[in-house]
Amino acid sequence: MSTSSHARVVDADRVSAVMASLPPEPAIEGLAQVFGLLSDPGRLRLMAALLEGGEMCVCDLAAACGQSESAVSHALRLLRLNRVVKVRRSGRMAYYRLADSHVRMLFDLGLTHVTHDEAGSRD
Amino acid sequence: MSTSSHARVVDADRVSAVMASLPPEPAIEGLAQVFGLLSDPGRLRLMAALLEGGEMCVCDLAAACGQSESAVSHALRLLRLNRVVKVRRSGRMAYYRLADSHVRMLFDLGLTHVTHDEAGSRD
DNA sequence: CGCTCATATGAGCACCTCTTCACACGCACG
DNA sequence: CGTGCGTGTGAAGAGGTGCTCATATGAGCG
Numbered sequence: 001m002s003t004s005s006h007a008r009v010v011d012a013d014r015v016s017a018v019m020a021s022l023p024p025e026p027a028i029e030g031l032a033q034v035f036g037l038l039s040d041p042g043r044l045r046l047m048a049a050l051l052e053g054g055e056m057c058v059c060d061l062a063a064a065c066g067q068s069e070s071a072v073s074h075a076l077r078l079l080r081l082n083r084v085v086k087v088r089r090s091g092r093m094a095y096y097r098l099a100d101s102h103v104r105m106l107f108d109l110g111l112t113h114v115t116h117d118e119a120g121s122r123d
Numbered sequence: 124m125s126t127s128s129h130a131r132v133v134d135a136d137r138v139s140a141v142m143a144s145l146p147p148e149p150a151i152e153g154l155a156q157v158f159g160l161l162s163d164p165g166r167l168r169l170m171a172a173l174l175e176g177g178e179m180c181v182c183d184l185a186a187a188c189g190q191s192e193s194a195v196s197h198a199l200r201l202l203r204l205n206r207v208v209k210v211r212r213s214g215r216m217a218y219y220r221l222a223d224s225h226v227r228m229l230f231d232l233g234l235t236h237v238t239h240d241e242a243g244s245r246d
Numbered sequence: 247c248g249c250t251c252a253t254a255t256g257a258g259c260a261c262c263t264c265t266t267c268a269c270a271c272g273c274a275c276g
Numbered sequence: 277c278g279t280g281c282g283t284g285t286g287a288a289g290a291g292g293t294g295c296t297c298a299t300a301t302g303a304g305c306g
Contacts, residue, residue: 008182008192008282010216018187021175023234028164028171030237031230036162040294041155045145052144058253059131064141069131071295073254078294092252092303093133102236107154109232111146113225114153131252163264181283194265196284215273215282 037082038106042067043075047103050085055097160205161229165190166198170226173208178220 009015023031037043045065049056053064062072076096079085084103088095098104132138146154160166168188172179176187181199185192199219202208207226211218221227 009186010180010183010282014176014179015183015187018172018176018179018183022168022171022187027234027237028167031167031233032162032164034233034237035158035167035229036293039155039159039162041151042294044151044155044158048145048151049141053137053141056137056141057133060133060138060141063132064138064145068296069253070255070297073252074294077254094253102232105232106158106229106236109225109228110154110157111150113229114150114157133252159263165264191266192283193267193285197264200284217283 033082037079037084038103038110040075042071043079044107046072046075046079047084047098047107050096050098051104051107055088055095057093057095061096156205160202160207161226161233163198165194166202167230169195169198169202170207170221170230173219173221174227174230178211178218180216180218184219 022028038047042065045067046061049061049064053060056064058069058072058076061076062069065072067075076085076087080087080096083099085096086099088097145151161170165188168190169184172184172187176183179187181192181195184199185195188195190198199208199210203210206222208219209222211220
């Protein structure tokens, strides 16, 4: 059973060491989820708007980001459930703002990477 | 035409200011693409392995990350096309390594966020 | 009080993504 | 020089994601 179907391994020691050093599954899953939230242009625009605007209502966000209010509401719900944004309600208005500064750091770091090296598609 | 269908805007000045400050479309798209690469657990494990292992071949990567070699090859191709990893060929082996340190920074920053505040799902 | 406005939500659909399966390719080794 | 091994790639299917449309909710206003 040790040499099963094709357990091809070149450097078994390194494989073991790497396996031991990998972050636990929950961390990996959480990481993927966070980056997944940042992987949509629409949500990215919303977050960029909030980075600049500080606190904005749904309709202004929709107008500024060029999206339908329904799409914005759906997107904000996702971000809300993941603690990326916070809401303040006033009458029938809902004012959204970023929950913490992590988004700004990730945003800026990614932007630096993107603008510095296009890394777009070619090979 | 000014009050068209429902161009609801509360703070027109802020909307204009925010629109002017939004990163250009290509930057937004590129950002989304970069974060999209980081939004998959499988690729995340591969990158984490390379962060620790330095340089590894496809089969070791597959063994360490618990994925099929085909899946790993596909994932590495994506990462390669986006300049996230580099290849060194030696005989029939292919040794992969990270292309730059941006991944490490994004990874660590995201990991800090995730482990510090689970931000998983609840509301 | 009934209407409208700002937002929230659910269902449905189109699209994209990731995995597996099958096979092609090049290099090493007998 | 043919066979096996490590890797690369294409097609296809399952699953997930984000949009729109329709409708609900709750607050303000006449």
